[in-house]
Amino acid sequence: MQLKKWLTATAVSLATLYSGQLLADDPLKVGFVYVGPVGDHGWSYEHDLGRKEMEQHFAGKVETTYVENVPEGADAERVITQLAKSGHDVIFTTSFGFMNPTLKASKRFPDVTFEHATGYKRSDNLSTYALRTYEGRYVSGVAAGMTTKTNTIGYIASFPIPEVIRDINSVYMGAKSVNPDIEIKIVWVNTWYDPGKESDAANALMDQGVDVILQHTDSPAPLIAAEKRGVMGIGQASDMSSFAPKSHMFSVRDVWAPHYIRTVEEVMSDSWAPEDYWGGFADDILQIVSINPDLPAELKEAIDSTHKLIKSGEFHPFTGPIKDNQGNEVVPAGHTLTDNELAGVNWYVEGIDATIPN
Incomplete structure (x- = not known):
């Protein structure tokens, strides 16, 4: 009887350990919301270049998703909510008009890390970032x-x-x-x-x-x-x-990759904290x-x-x-x-x- 209990406990421990290892090896899911098309050759294009460089930097440890041509307002809220519901760990929203929808989503999904570009509203799991x-x-x-x-x-x-x-x-x-x-x-x-x-x-x-x-x-x-x-x-x-x-x-x-890489590194190391980040000439962003x-x-x-x-x-x-x-x-x-x-x-x-x- 004791042997049976020990074998059961060991099996449960191994299963828990194996499951935890699988979770640890799962890539971090990072989502991006763009106001324009990735082919605009301007703002959204550069954010997408930053996304690609960040994904390449982490070599399989990060999986990214993006949604382009998202209107500012109710549509943005639906898109951000869907990304959060579908298991994204980090979500970057990249236009001023996404500010209030991102803030609402941050309150509904406290375990997701949100970052909003060019805005000024923050919360415990929402940072802002901008360029000078x-x-x-x-x-x-x-x-x-x-x-x-x-x-x-x-x-x-x-x-x-x-x-x-x-x-x-x-x-x-x-x-x-x-x-x-x-x-x-x-x-x-x-x-x-x-x-x-x-x-x-x-x-x-x-x-x-x-x-x-x-x-x-x-x-x-x-x-x-x-x-x-x-x-x-x-x-x-x-x-x-x-x-x-x-x-x-x-x-x-605009060179966004350094900020995206730094943010994801902080999330991975559990050192991320909400801030208002401004990048400019001084740091070559x-x-x-x-x-x-x-x-x-x-x-x-x-x-x-x-x-x-x-x-x-x-x-x-x-x-x-x-x-x-x-x-x-x-x-x-x-x-x-x-x-x-x-x-x-x-x-x-x-x-x-x-x-x-x-």
Whole structure:
């Protein structure tokens, strides 16, 4: 009888051990939610490159899933919920409008690790992560201000959220630093990715005398439109040089793989904790790439030196004194906006002749 009990107990122990070993060997399931198609050659494209590099880095220890073209709102909530229900251990949601759906899902699925890009709401199992895109925009503004012959540059804006408003300000301040006569014209397209709308916006700006195009949308359509009309432009989120070899000045590239790898490593080692992560020039998660070799030497030097000043921390675009375009002091002298303050920018800087849409 005792032998039978011992054999039963041993069998149960071995089964438990074997089961635990199987669980330990199962790959970590990581899901991604994209607002655009992976072929947008911009924002979602770069997130997907980061996903692939992260999966390759872990060599079989990670299994990834992605859902593309997810509208911001109720559809996003359904997609995020389905990923959580289907056994995903980590879920990255990669657009500002996914913020509230991700927060709701984090409360419903406390054992899942969530990370939301560009938002500001966190919980015990929800982090936020963003890029210091304003750094690249300032360099872009310097380049645009030195290049324009009409003293008029154009910005194709997606949605009036702090990230976009902040970056418009940064472009303008960069341009103003080298060209006191600069004017910026802004067209809001209310989409992240719509090549037709983006192209129409670029043409509308060029019809108004704009001769340098910048964008906060995700397709290369504005650059292609610029190339057709002999106007210069700057690539957004990924290297867009191949779409407009003559008009492309450089691209500001988002490099997400390091953050994705670090996050998954922390989840695997049980050291992950919610945070508000910002990556920029300093850690090479934001990069200036494919500078057009035909640009004037003086311009290439200005791009390089401005990039180095920001990367080293010697210069921060949002250090006061800064006034808004209503004459109010929004950044006192000697103060540099904190990340929390940067996440709440809802004003245009002095000199921008425009109003922010509701």
